[in-house]
Amino acid sequence: MIIRHSPAAPRHDPQGFFRYGRIVEHPESVERYHILLAAAANAGEVREAVDHGLAPIAAVHDPNYLELLRTGFARAPDKVEEVVPTQFAPWTPHRRPEGLAGQLGYHMTDTSTPLRAGTWDAVYGAAQAAISAADDIFIHSVAYALCRPPGHHASAAHAGGFCYLNNAAIAAERLRASMPRVAILDIDVHHGNGTQAIFYDRNDILFVSVHAETASYFPYFTGYADEIGVGAGEGFTQNLPLPLGSGDDAYCSALAIGIERILAFAPDALVVSLGFDAAAEDPIGAFTVSERGFVRAAEIIANAAMPTVLIQEGGYPSKALGQRLLRFLQHFDAMRPDA
Amino acid sequence: MIIRHSPAAPRHDPQGFFRYGRIVEHPESVERYHILLAAAANAGEVREAVDHGLAPIAAVHDPNYLELLRTGFARAPDKVEEVVPTQFAPWTPHRRPEGLAGQLGYHMTDTSTPLRAGTWDAVYGAAQAAISAADDIFIHSVAYALCRPPGHHASAAHAGGFCYLNNAAIAAERLRASMPRVAILDIDVHHGNGTQAIFYDRNDILFVSVHAETASYFPYFTGYADEIGVGAGEGFTQNLPLPLGSGDDAYCSALAIGIERILAFAPDALVVSLGFDAAAEDPIGAFTVSERGFVRAAEIIANAAMPTVLIQEGGYPSKALGQRLLRFLQHFDAMRPDA
Numbered sequence: 237m238i239i240r241h242s243p244a245a246p247r248h249d250p251q252g253f254f255r256y257g258r259i260v261e262h263p264e265s266v267e268r269y270h271i272l273l274a275a276a277a278n279a280g281e282v283r284e285a286v287d288h289g290l291a292p293i294a295a296v297h298d299p300n301y302l303e304l305l306r307t308g309f310a311r312a313p314d315k316v317e318e319v320v321p322t323q324f325a326p327w328t329p330h331r332r333p334e335g336l337a338g339q340l341g342y343h344m345t346d347t348s349t350p351l352r353a354g355t356w357d358a359v360y361g362a363a364q365a366a367i368s369a370a371d372d373i374f375i376h377s378v379a380y381a382l383c384r385p386p387g388h389h390a391s392a393a394h395a396g397g398f399c400y401l402n403n404a405a406i407a408a409e410r411l412r413a414s415m416p417r418v419a420i421l422d423i424d425v426h427h428g429n430g431t432q433a434i435f436y437d438r439n440d441i442l443f444v445s446v447h448a449e450t451a452s453y454f455p456y457f458t459g460y461a462d463e464i465g466v467g468a469g470e471g472f473t474q475n476l477p478l479p480l481g482s483g484d485d486a487y488c489s490a491l492a493i494g495i496e497r498i499l500a501f502a503p504d505a506l507v508v509s510l511g512f513d514a515a516a517e518d519p520i521g522a523f524t525v526s527e528r529g530f531v532r533a534a535e536i537i538a539n540a541a542m543p544t545v546l547i548q549e550g551g552y553p554s555k556a557l558g559q560r561l562l563r564f565l566q567h568f569d570a571m572r573p574d575a
Numbered sequence: 576m577i578i579r580h581s582p583a584a585p586r587h588d589p590q591g592f593f594r595y596g597r598i599v600e601h602p603e604s605v606e607r608y609h610i611l612l613a614a615a616a617n618a619g620e621v622r623e624a625v626d627h628g629l630a631p632i633a634a635v636h637d638p639n640y641l642e643l644l645r646t647g648f649a650r651a652p653d654k655v656e657e658v659v660p661t662q663f664a665p666w667t668p669h670r671r672p673e674g675l676a677g678q679l680g681y682h683m684t685d686t687s688t689p690l691r692a693g694t695w696d697a698v699y700g701a702a703q704a705a706i707s708a709a710d711d712i713f714i715h716s717v718a719y720a721l722c723r724p725p726g727h728h729a730s731a732a733h734a735g736g737f738c739y740l741n742n743a744a745i746a747a748e749r750l751r752a753s754m755p756r757v758a759i760l761d762i763d764v765h766h767g768n769g770t771q772a773i774f775y776d777r778n779d780i781l782f783v784s785v786h787a788e789t790a791s792y793f794p795y796f797t798g799y800a801d802e803i804g805v806g807a808g809e810g811f812t813q814n815l816p817l818p819l820g821s822g823d824d825a826y827c828s829a830l831a832i833g834i835e836r837i838l839a840f841a842p843d844a845l846v847v848s849l850g851f852d853a854a855a856e857d858p859i860g861a862f863t864v865s866e867r868g869f870v871r872a873a874e875i876i877a878n879a880a881m882p883t884v885l886i887q888e889g890g891y892p893s894k895a896l897g898q899r900l901l902r903f904l905q906h907f908d909a910m911r912p913d914a
Contacts, residue, residue: 330797
């Protein structure tokens, strides 16, 4: 399997974030990149991302938002380690402010997505890894992109939940440029709210998400089963929320239902938002999926026998993280009918 | 002049808040109450707020929001000093979560409004001071409510900008129950975004706000001159934004324009959102209004000769804060044509 990554990933090095009144250690750490790269290297051929420029990113994201991500840190009035929002745009009518502090609040939904000196390089690199992996599947059928920071909580114009650019959405749009239908399956423990928002009114990109119920769990405000899309997109979003604490059986059953919906859609390619934070060992997860559960998940998805781009989403440092990725990739390769 | 206050005010004692990456000292401190009460006591007759119950508050605020303010702190899973949101509801379609963390983000727009053990008592007391002062003007024509915490950034269902209950809106609605038309004049340096949102579609309560331009200044997302109301409320909101750094002349000229609009509306009573953070000495303000400027402001408003409730909004501890309030109240009393 081709493994795409960007050596710029470590340049985004958040140290802490404001969580319910305290500044805590940021789980989306540089360490994740090293753990995941070392593991993936045992499952395939590691290649650096090719730089395809801004166009495939701008196909998904708002230009003002991209400008803020690219230049926001440099606009800080004082010498600071990072800029991060304090105030957030309300849902009442409002407009985009001119100053940095207001723009951060306009384009972010929480306090976990600081802009630091190397943030743009890292998020740009992660998006290029996703684009490169999408291109790889035309030849190799399957590829894995080690995207860090992750992307599925980022919408067209909003960062949030450690995410800046929606790598899975960018990969799906890249594929969509050469094929009529693309499906996205999001198996991260958190609802892929950004991806859902991006494609909510479209019928050419199906979005299916298996995740922990959001009534009391991040990202809190969306992810319910009755969110099915709007307009032309009605019926092209499927949420499969599961109770907190769900394990292998519930997770794999929901995945199987999601794959069934995807097969009915008959996409030309599949993008998987591959989080490992459903793992029992995950420090911030809410499920109890075991290594065996992830192996079954790999088998269920591989059996769909579609050209597939695997996009790294969440999954936070624990003793098990590297092993979860390695086993998933190995089994995914082994289980594919054309392997 | 009758001075209304609540002795519960010091029970809300925020210690710090998250501002652009760091936890800083909270400017909306208990000290404000003591400074303002000592100053007001020299300008009138101090009386405790009468408890009018929840009904006049519920006339303005969403019941779910009130429930969160009242019970949110007690719902904290661990022993904590305060609960405060981390994630905020986006403007894309979303729904109200069940858990505490999500509900905090659903009902708040920034990180400055923690719920602490005594927060509900203090915000409830501030609202009762506003209601009591509104009732006072039927007999005494003018009254001042020392509301702490302040209120004009709170909308029907959102806390933000140090504000929880919109004391000025509650006072205006209280008056409106006995009279056809009420005007609100907001002279705090910050746009009264919460008050604007509450009355934006109504033509029975006119809202006029003089404030620093919001393109690069809190509250960032509203406050422009072309926001004039919607539906039946079109033409019943007037924003008079002024450049950062404005002084006495600009401030008083804008006030005079606002008073002209209010006189044309011919209200039965006036509510003033009285902030002193336009003062040159204010630690977080953006104007350079002098003591002389506030005296002129008092004169301009007093000359309108309307039954008037003065509601304390912002204005943060400095050597000048108490003196600004005292001189304003004294001149307001002295300048009234019926005085």
